[in-house]
Amino acid sequence: SSPLFAFEHSAYFSAAFAPLLEHWSRSLSVSLIMAPSVLLPGAVEEGIKKADKDYLEKHNVKALMHQLLTDIVKMQPKDPVQYLVDVLSFENPEDAQQDKHGLSAFRKKKLLQVFAQMDKNNSGSVDFKEVQAHTSRYGGGALTEEELKEIFKDFDQSGDNKISVEEFLQFFARAVASMDNNDFERMIGEMTD
Numbered sequence: 767s768s769p770l771f772a773f774e775h776s777a778y779f780s781a782a783f784a785p786l787l788e789h790w791s792r793s794l795s796v797s798l799i800m801a802p803s804v805l806l807p808g809a810v811e812e813g814i815k816k817a818d819k820d821y822l823e824k825h826n827v828k829a830l831m832h833q834l835l836t837d838i839v840k841m842q843p844k845d846p847v848q849y850l851v852d853v854l855s856f857e858n859p860e861d862a863q864q865d866k867h868g869l870s871a872f873r874k875k876k877l878l879q880v881f882a883q884m885d886k887n888n889s890g891s892v893d894f895k896e897v898q899a900h901t902s903r904y905g906g907g908a909l910t911e912e913e914l915k916e917i918f919k920d921f922d923q924s925g926d927n928k929i930s931v932e933e934f935l936q937f938f939a940r941a942v943a944s945m946d947n948n949d950f951e952r953m954i955g956e957m958t959d
Contacts, residue, residue: 778929780788796850808862833901834850834853837853841863841864843863843864843868844864844866844867844868845864845868846944847861848864848868848870849863849864849870851872851946851947852872852947855947856872861875865935865939865942867935867936867937867939868939868943869935869938869942872947873938873942873947873950874935876950876951876954877934877935877938877954878931878935878956879954879958880921880957881922881931881934882899883900883957883958884896884959886899889932890931891928891929891931892920892928892929892934893927893928893929894914894915894927897914897918897921897929898911898914900957901914904958905956920935920937921933921937922934
C-alpha cells in the first residue's frame, strides 16, 4: 500500500485534518458553482488538466505534500492546520515548529521579547507591579487595577504572585490560538517598543 494510505488511516491524521478537508470541499463546491455553465467539450477541460499537471510537476507539489504530511505525523503538532500555514508562509520552516502548547517557534520568540521587556529586573518572572507598569505604557490604561489583578491571576497558575516564562507562554498559547499571524504580529507591535 502507498504511504498516503497510512496517512489516510491514521486517527491523528483524520482528526487533525477534518477542518482543513471541510474547508477544501466547501471551496471546491463554491468554485464548481461559480464555474461557467457551459464548457467547450474536451478542449478547455484538457487545457486545464494540462496546466494543473504542469504546475504540480514544476513546483514538485507531490514531494512537498508528502514531506509535510510526514512531518505532521512525526511531530504531531498541537495545531496541525496552523503548522501547515506556518510552514508554507515562513521563510524558515523551523519557525513553524510548535512547542507543547501549540506555539510556533516564531510566536514564542516574539512573546519572549515581550516578556523580557516586562521583566525589568531580569528575574525570570514578572510581578504585578511589572505587569502594571507595562500595561499602563502599552494601552492597558483602560483597565482598572481590579481588572488587571484578575488578568494577573489568570496568568499566575501557581499562585505565587509571579508570572513565570512558562505561565506567560501557556496563557498566550490559549489567547492567540485562533489568531492569524498578521493579527498576532499587530498585537505584538502594540505590546513592544
